[in-house]
Amino acid sequence: MNAMYEKNIDLEATELRLGLPGTSKKEITSRSKKRPLDESTEGSSSNNDDRLECSAPPPSKAQIVGWPPIRSYRKNSLHQKKEEAEAKAGVYVKVSMDGAPYLRKMDLNIYEGYQQLLEALENMFKITIGKYSEREGYKGSEYAPTYEDKDGDWMLVGDVPWEMFIPSCKRLRIMKGSEARGLTCGL
Amino acid sequence: MSEDDEPGRPQPPDPGSKKTRNCAAVHPSPHPDRVLEIVLEHVLQFLTARRDRNAASLVCKSWYRTEALTRSHVFIGNCYSVSPSRVTARFPRVRSVAIKGRPRFADFNLMPLNWGAHFGPWVATMGKAYPWLERVYLKRMSLTDRDLCLLGDSFVGFKELELVCCDGFGTGGLAAIASKCSQLRVLDLSDTEVMNDGVDWISCFPEGETCLESLIFDYVECPINFEALESLVARSPALKKLRLNREVSLGQLYRLMVRAPQLTHLGTGAFGPSEAQGASDQEYDYASAFSACKSLVCLSGFREIVPEYLPAIYPVCANLVSLNLSHANINVEQLKPIICQCRKLQVLWVLDSVCDEGLKAVAAACPDLRELRVFPFDPQEDAEGPVSEVGLQAISEGCPKLESILYFCQRMTNAAVIAMSKNCPDLVVFRLCIMGRHQPDYVTREPMDEGFGAIVMNCKKLTRLATSGLMTDRAFAYIGKYGKLVRTLSVAFAGDSDTGLKYVLEGCHNLQKLEIRDSPFGDAALLSGLHHYYNMRFLWMSSCHLSRQGCREVARALPRLVVELLSYEGNEKMDDGAVDVLYMYRSLDGPRNDTSESVTIL
Numbered sequence: 001m002n003a004m005y006e007k008n009i010d011l012e013a014t015e016l017r018l019g020l021p022g023t024s025k026k027e028i029t030s031r032s033k034k035r036p037l038d039e040s041t042e043g044s045s046s047n048n049d050d051r052l053e054c055s056a057p058p059p060s061k062a063q064i065v066g067w068p069p070i071r072s073y074r075k076n077s078l079h080q081k082k083e084e085a086e087a088k089a090g091v092y093v094k095v096s097m098d099g100a101p102y103l104r105k106m107d108l109n110i111y112e113g114y115q116q117l118l119e120a121l122e123n124m125f126k127i128t129i130g131k132y133s134e135r136e137g138y139k140g141s142e143y144a145p146t147y148e149d150k151d152g153d154w155m156l157v158g159d160v161p162w163e164m165f166i167p168s169c170k171r172l173r174i175m176k177g178s179e180a181r182g183l184t185c186g187l
Numbered sequence: 188m189s190e191d192d193e194p195g196r197p198q199p200p201d202p203g204s205k206k207t208r209n210c211a212a213v214h215p216s217p218h219p220d221r222v223l224e225i226v227l228e229h230v231l232q233f234l235t236a237r238r239d240r241n242a243a244s245l246v247c248k249s250w251y252r253t254e255a256l257t258r259s260h261v262f263i264g265n266c267y268s269v270s271p272s273r274v275t276a277r278f279p280r281v282r283s284v285a286i287k288g289r290p291r292f293a294d295f296n297l298m299p300l301n302w303g304a305h306f307g308p309w310v311a312t313m314g315k316a317y318p319w320l321e322r323v324y325l326k327r328m329s330l331t332d333r334d335l336c337l338l339g340d341s342f343v344g345f346k347e348l349e350l351v352c353c354d355g356f357g358t359g360g361l362a363a364i365a366s367k368c369s370q371l372r373v374l375d376l377s378d379t380e381v382m383n384d385g386v387d388w389i390s391c392f393p394e395g396e397t398c399l400e401s402l403i404f405d406y407v408e409c410p411i412n413f414e415a416l417e418s419l420v421a422r423s424p425a426l427k428k429l430r431l432n433r434e435v436s437l438g439q440l441y442r443l444m445v446r447a448p449q450l451t452h453l454g455t456g457a458f459g460p461s462e463a464q465g466a467s468d469q470e471y472d473y474a475s476a477f478s479a480c481k482s483l484v485c486l487s488g489f490r491e492i493v494p495e496y497l498p499a500i501y502p503v504c505a506n507l508v509s510l511n512l513s514h515a516n517i518n519v520e521q522l523k524p525i526i527c528q529c530r531k532l533q534v535l536w537v538l539d540s541v542c543d544e545g546l547k548a549v550a551a552a553c554p555d556l557r558e559l560r561v562f563p564f565d566p567q568e569d570a571e572g573p574v575s576e577v578g579l580q581a582i583s584e585g586c587p588k589l590e591s592i593l594y595f596c597q598r599m600t601n602a603a604v605i606a607m608s609k610n611c612p613d614l615v616v617f618r619l620c621i622m623g624r625h626q627p628d629y630v631t632r633e634p635m636d637e638g639f640g641a642i643v644m645n646c647k648k649l650t651r652l653a654t655s656g657l658m659t660d661r662a663f664a665y666i667g668k669y670g671k672l673v674r675t676l677s678v679a680f681a682g683d684s685d686t687g688l689k690y691v692l693e694g695c696h697n698l699q700k701l702e703i704r705d706s707p708f709g710d711a712a713l714l715s716g717l718h719h720y721y722n723m724r725f726l727w728m729s730s731c732h733l734s735r736q737g738c739r740e741v742a743r744a745l746p747r748l749v750v751e752l753l754s755y756e757g758n759e760k761m762d763d764g765a766v767d768v769l770y771m772y773r774s775l776d777g778p779r780n781d782t783s784e785s786v787t788i789l
Contacts, residue, residue: 066295
């Protein structure tokens with residue numbers, strides 16, 4: 001069965017399961033309201049009994065549609081409050097730059113996208129980072145902004161959507177020189 | 188909160204004799220038979236309960252006719268069970284109508300968009316047949332602005348509009364009602380979605396004194412013109428029930444309360460300062476406003492609560508019969524000073540943020556409690572659970588008069604549920620939601636069979652049951668054997684095999700509404716209920732083990748049943764025979780013709 005997640009994660013297409021027919025969850029679009037849809041209530045996931053789930057870990061907050069049976073206005077307002085609380089809290093990460101004597105800290109929440117973030121980095125360290133392109137990373141300078149994600153891997157800033165980036169970014173590092181060039185040319 | 192339903196069986200149609208009578212003119216010397224009918228008419232006026240009326244209508248044709256002429260309130264439990272024209276043809280003198288549409292699981296996004304339950308055909312037909320209609324109550328129906336306009340235009344003396352869990356219209360529709368219905372007493376929009384078209388509907392009420400007794404719009408998520416609202420409240424001397432949405436700040440609430448100290452039911456709106464006003468908001472003496480409301484018995488709202496202001500409600504606590512704090516994220520220390528003053532409390536809705544300790548305080552303070560609902564602040568399966576079997580046990584010990592409970596938790600034990608079954612013999616509604624699917628008894632690791640079994644065994648008045656947690660077929664055996672009065676049953680992620688559902692269908696003779704999701708019940712179980720489906724309002728089964736084949740067999744065996752198969756997005760073209768959702772119900776007028784693509788009627 002083809003299940004579609006709301007976000008761009010297509011784990012289920014590669015997932016091997018021997019679930020019973022009719023137990024795979026489908027996403028049902030809720031009735032349209034003026035209020036924005038609450039994301040975490042509309043995820044879909046497989047049945048609890050999937051002992052044979054494949055190695056890819058499910059999204060951290062996968063939820064069954066309509067479970068627990070709470071009406072959407074209750075979920076929305078509570079989750080909105082939670083999200084607002086989290087948003088106001090600020091997401092501070094350490095920022096290091098190769099060759100700089102000490103680290104800095106910045107609140108990722110105050111930026112609306114990569115553009116603003118990169119400008120802020122450029123201002124903070126008095127450097128030019130260059131333009132991002134999917135094929136070639138950051139062209140035109142000897143700096144490349146990278147970040148450490150939840151798995152401990154060093155990733156190039158800009159590859160994933162901004163909303164995905166914020167929760168997964170643990171720290172920033174601006175690579176310089178040959179290491180940076182290694183990242184930007186033909187990965 | 189009128190969930191209680193009496194079984195309303197469809198009556199056999201009486202096509203032949205439909206005498207229209209002019210009731211005003213009485214013949215000087217009536218025929219003896221007519222005398223009996225006139226007497227009967229007068230007597231039947233006193234019958235109000237629809238179960239009684241239904242029974243009376245079955246005595247003979249004369250009683251059937253007379254009952255039909257004297258019925259002034261019609262209740263339609265399923266809008267598709269009968270056509271509007273059939274209703275108006277049988278009952279010509281109706282003043283009040285109640286119609287229910289979608290099944291309850293639609294509230295949880297289990298139903299495809301645009302499934303149906305439109306008010307349009309009803310208002311069109313009734314508009315012509317019932318010019319004296321005064322009251323409309325709708326639950327889970329879809330209405331358009333046009334429908335509301337038509338309502339306002341058709342019914343000159345219209346008095347009460349109650350829309351519960353409805354949708355499809357906007358502030359324009361509300362404006363139509365406000366402006367056209369000059370006799371309006373009740374406008375109740377509980378849990379109803381209203382689209383924000385930017386129309387200032389509050390300003391559309393007529394100038395001068397209004398008849399308004401009840402204005403309820405607590406979940407209407409549109410900003411309102413406060414000055415207009417203040418003026419409206421000031422010129423509505425009969426206003427008793429006012430429930431405000433969360434756009435109304437605490438300061439604004441104060442201004443309204445001082446104009447309406449006669450209120451009996453109040454929904455406080457935000458119960459916090461508005462962001463716009465902030466520090467410049469004048470600090471009113473909120474407690475004095477509450478003191479002035481000597482008749483206040485029902486309090487709700489607290490949508491954006493700032494707990495520091497809670498003490499303002501102390502003056503009314505002693506008289507409160509109903510308190511809804513289910514939007515207030517307060518802890519046990521904030522709850523205690525309030526609850527220990529609420530000696531007369533009968534209905535309490537709270538968030539689980541008050542924890543088991545908070546529930547213990549409730550149990551100690553409210554011996555008269557009849558209804559308790561505990562909602563989860565964090566409604567997820569793997570969240571921290573602040574309430575548990577401890578809270579449930581405490582409530583059962585402190586509140587022996589409990590009749591209705593809805594309890595969300597992350598962990599539960601059979602022992603606590605059994606205790607409640609013994610301590611609270613008056614239970615009519617027992618709804619337990621253990622949020623983790625298939626969760627067993629937290630302590631013994633056994634299924635929750637014994638707990639639910641005890642409930643059906645010991646609570647002899649039980650009519651509504653919702654189950655959760657790990658349940659085997661044994662639990663259903665108990666329900667089938669002892670749940671003789673159960674009318675509404677909700678099952679989710681439970682059971683082992685077809686046998687479970689068979690127990691229920693064979694044993695629960697009064698079952699009216701059965702909603703099942705994600706349980707391993709298949710065609711064999713479905714077919715075991717053929718003897719009963721005509722007595723039910725509906726059966727809902729989603730993500731079970733049904734096949735098209737099985738559903739087709741039911742449709743063939745029971746021609747008066749409408750068997751709908753609903754498919755979830757992306758699955759419409761699937762032809763592998765597996766059924767996403769089965770929704771079936773009896774109907775006098777055959778399958779409907781307003782279905783969307785995701786619906787197949789067998």
